[in-house]
Amino acid sequence: MKSFFKIFFASMLAIIITGVITVLIFIGIFASLVSSVNDKPVAVKENSILKITLDNEIVDRATDNPLQNFDFMSMKSNQKLGLYDILKDIKKAKTDSNIKGIYLELSEISAGIATVEEIRTALLAFKESGKFIISYSDFYSQKAYYLASAADKVYVNPQGLVEFKGLGAELMFFKGTLEKLGVEPQIIRHGKFKSAIEPFILDKMSPANREQTITYMKSIWDNIVAGISETRKITSTELNNLADSMKIDNAAAALNYKLVDGLKYKDEIIAELQNLSGVSEKDGLRFIGLANYTKSPEKKEEGKKGLAKEKIAIIYASGEIDMGEGEDQKIGSESLSKVIRRARKDSTIKAVVFRINSPGGSALASEVIWREIDLTKKVKPVIVSMGDVAASGGYYIACPADVILADHNTITGSIGVFGVLWNGQKLMNEKLGITVDRVTTNTHSDIGSVFRPMEDAERAVIQKSVEEIYDVFITHVAEGRRIEKAQVDSIGQGRVWSGVNAKEIKLIDEFGGIERAIEIAIEKANLENYRIVELPRQKDPFQQILEQLKGDSQESAIKQYLGFSYKYYKNLNELLNLKGVQARLPYYININ
Template identity: 35%
Template structure:
């Protein structure tokens, strides 16, 4: 099987290689570039760092940066189409910036200039709540844009006043899910697939595109419920902010009632139509006698976004000392029980789950287990908030992380889980032992099930390349599955027994963690995905709330309202990440932009390649990936 697996992996790798071949020249100037950056930063010892000076009174927020879960993990991506940095901003940085602005006496209001934003509903919820909290602090929010996508309007609608350009437009049409199915293609190629699924895992639909030509009834049921719950949240939030009935929002979507900006005014979705100069006059009028001074949100949050570092003089001096090797070696103790600097440790688990160390886009079992272990052994940490944003992945890697959550609890420390956009399958596996689980209304969770897929390419090689296969083995089942031809019924039965064992182990852990019996778990398992709201109703989560809600709950639980928080895993050295961005995987993402593809496409190709290269046949993974086009 390794031979065929390597062929398949190499094929995917070759595709990626062709896409990124042009990036090889980057190696030529990396040394000079890094040297120049180090030199420039060294000059900061003699020159004052110019960060936000505090003169502006209106924040301009457009959210045109790529939004990731945790800021500072990947400082920026290099856009090879324009040879300019493509900014990235963490959800945590956005919310921290909004909180800081609410307490900043010089900032009087926010001007939302959001045309569109590419993010999942749960992330949009968090940002919208953050803007609303700013507004509730007694400050004003005005939204204006030339055009507004559905996601852009959802965020803009929270403002006190919403305006469109007179010649602009907006979209509010509802939600749709569309998938491609591949049996016809596989028949033409001569490829067949061996599919393994946990017992009665009828909702575990990851394998459907390989077996069917349309959605199964079970998949229609879960996707319909999921989209319905998403739309309920979106439409009710819009209706509440705009003081109109939810039925009116539905009517707009059903009948395409907004075709011109004037239609949006008539439907109560916006307050009027303004040109840019008229908007400036409106903002000026909001400032009483002050002169309008704007600052972009990205510039205002520079202390939070510049490599995720504090840009204060003290912190920059420490960075310079590190980069120029002027400091002495640290004498820090190697004692694993050394304090981490806070009573609460927030451990981020973001991306697909895989064995090993992982990277900025995946959850490595080694790295995440080590972070949990550090928190468990640290003398000052009383509780851990595990922030999960994952579609799942390797069943083995999920179990390794789950074990560390159990050891944490056995050590007498509190474990709270905060779910982001996704905490499904393996993502739920690593969450289920928590003392309390928080999720957003539109979090995608559940998917308690297991599947395995083995692609058999022998027929393709015979049919199209004239390649023949023969073998000699000491035993009937040696080397199976091999990825060449399908397994026998006996072999499939044997592997299905393993799949069933993983499934029952998964459900028993859920039962133990959630205080449910086997029958109750089975009723909500079988691979079905649930929204956060539905998961609350069926007992898979305990409370609706975001990361801030989870942190506040944890502070109350440990009776320490002013508890300091530390974040794990630690963010790597920013300049090491910069070099990786320029020479490694991240550069490859942007090469796809030259072909008109976005980064998520490459991430999925890379995820397939990693699965092929791994020995993890068994996957506790979300049965689909939802792309929210904006």
């Protein structure tokens, strides 16, 4: 018995000690992550090189939460990169005497093509300083090569590859699955191009959807080819021939057809960078990454002292639009409206740059946000900067602005609305053997029930609502863009456009990213001494961590398991849980 208790208590003590050690380790990691948010300013050494890798996902605005996207299995942070931070860093490096040049080490880039275009534009502006940009990779994805083509020299590993094949899109359809399950999607829509519901009712693209997809994809590809053509001095015809013929099948072919300037190994690149930056082999290269360079202080302009009182507010609207409070990558009508309202009433904020990256969502939520932007425009300049996508509800909230900017490769338009109700009667009765009986006080008390099909009278009522919302939508666009309502209807109907198309039909005013939007805001507000504030204000990192630890662990587990495919699961889940009339893009658009 004594032996038993000795073993028992020894085991208990071991468990307790292990638990305490685990907690202490976690607290150490936790404290380290929190303290990393408030690191001291980083000093940039002489003859440094700004190294840009873009390994992690790029979003418009990075969070301060150090646990966001932290992988506890590998104990590594996959912190997202903020586009505005990247653009500021490139601009700062242009005049930083300690930065000799930029080194791009690119492979896959987890960002939309419009985001890549903004970074590419910033790199081209950096080259005006006379400083070098060198790019190297073992493998360039097509998106990475588009960005790398802005460099002075583009190198690839002798056994590497440059992907160059044109754009392609694959759409997934669920009609057959729903039929087998016995679930009927009941669709009410306005607009022949409003194809958000096509995955549920068709087994392939409709002619209208195929037409719009080909149109905007060709526009985006033409812009990519034009950009590469300009910097690489290869004609657009030659580039398209290379894509069609699949001739770029190895590194030697990429060199032969002038897509790259040389085939080199990493040690040869290091030697070239040492020569360009003026450091000896003994001293070694002085790389500084984006994460650290963001923390380096920016030199104050001459004549400007202290903290400027007058401000330009950048208000971010990223993700699906819905009612209520939002979250990191989801727009909530209530929370965003409060932010816009406060910015409007703040006399120190002289102009608003409204950065939109959204495929749309709830039509009602879009209307709530539209109202606040419309009121704000009447008291101070509002400049919209569109990101990768600002379509349907994303365009709805943009249309009142004084000026609307988009990149050539932005996806926008999709001016149309729809509603969807699910009928699962066949699934319940025939597949599962479940029947549902009902009691109602009025004729249509159970309208919208998933256990029966809609009646004609109910469909007519919802169709009328959809038509009314569409009419309000195109009226807002006509008034905001100062064009005829009939013209808006002709380019609306739910049709998706690229940024280039959108400028031709007056949905946007000019091409440009967030930096250009800020320039216009400064001009319109007639500012000289000002500072930039980013809204909504981020929560304290400690509070964010606590909220994340209390958050939905199931969602995190799914995201971890599915990895890159998580966005398809998320998009399907959103479509299956739609509520009310929607103003949103037809499907998840992934262009490669």
